[in-house]
Amino acid sequence: MIVAFSIAGTPDDSGSYAESVAEVVRIVRDSGLPSETNAMFTNLEGEWDEVMAVVKQCVDAMTAHSPRVSLVVKADIRPGHTGMLESKVRSVEERLGDG
Amino acid sequence: MIVAFSIAGTPDDSGSYAESVAEVVRIVRDSGLPSETNAMFTNLEGEWDEVMAVVKQCVDAMTAHSPRVSLVVKADIRPGHTGMLESKVRSVEERLGDG
């Protein structure tokens, strides 16, 4: 499965979340799971227990210095399929190339 | 924390998801956690491990008869706060009553 997730705590004085996003991305990369971070979400691939453990760790890192944390998750769950982080994009690009 | 979640598998021939939504709502109510189901999401309140165990059980029920399942989650995480399922709505209504 792939989860796309986005976590927000209280922003700093400039309205920027970049510092806390960096902390989250560091946790994600340290997990060793395939991931990709774009302007809106971090996509993470693995089994339910693996990916949710990482998301929980990120939430805990945020609640450590924010009294309130907002989390948005979208998951694409397709048992028996792996490598979807790349194959889904490739599959679309191939069709566009044919267009 | 409160999670709002919505799960969709492959719809039945009429395009209806009501049967599988009913199955999910049954799992949620059997969990004993405070919950509320509206037209778009089921809201569920508890600690991370409690609510995520219920969401996982719902996903497993869906993957049992759908090859692909889509899950959307929005969580409001506020350590030390409980009863938010009712207090958040009441808090808004009170302000509207003052308006």
Added chain:
Amino acid sequence: MIVAFSIAGTPDDSGSYAESVAEVVRIVRDSGLPSETNAMFTNLEGEWDEVMAVVKQCVDAMTAHSPRVSLVVKADIRPGHTGMLESKVRSVEERLGDG
């Protein structure tokens, strides 16, 4: 179609969003469209242009006093269907009653 939407600006000093949520709910109710506000989302039913005009008006009200606004929307688009705000919940409850 139904849209479930949630808007967040910068929280006030207590970490509460209730004042700005109240402002959004007031705009929604003034729109005259069928709506329902729960602990996590406001559900709003109508045609695309109708509901999106209301969502835009809510976003504008938030950006008037927050430098950065986060919006989450989930829409269930089913042309030719109306009254879904109630019928979707009733349909699930009927199945649960049969269970």
Added chain:
Amino acid sequence: MIVAFSIAGTPDDSGSYAESVAEVVRIVRDSGLPSETNAMFTNLEGEWDEVMAVVKQCVDAMTAHSPRVSLVVKADIRPGHTGMLESKVRSVEERLGDG
């Protein structure tokens, strides 16, 4: 503002959405707005009316051959800021490089 959006109609017989995703991505690219498509969402940057017109066009393309369409949108609205599709990722990477 940036919107991340994901549209799903009824999947084809193989459970694949790639054909309809390709149609959506084609509409997005023809719009001329800055965009990026990853495994879970398409990110699109512009003013509210611009990006929402594109999202509506994508929804219309889906409803043309699916009786029911699900749309998920997350928007980051920051008036006066442009080029966020790249600057947000760069800002995080810079902090990680310093880590």
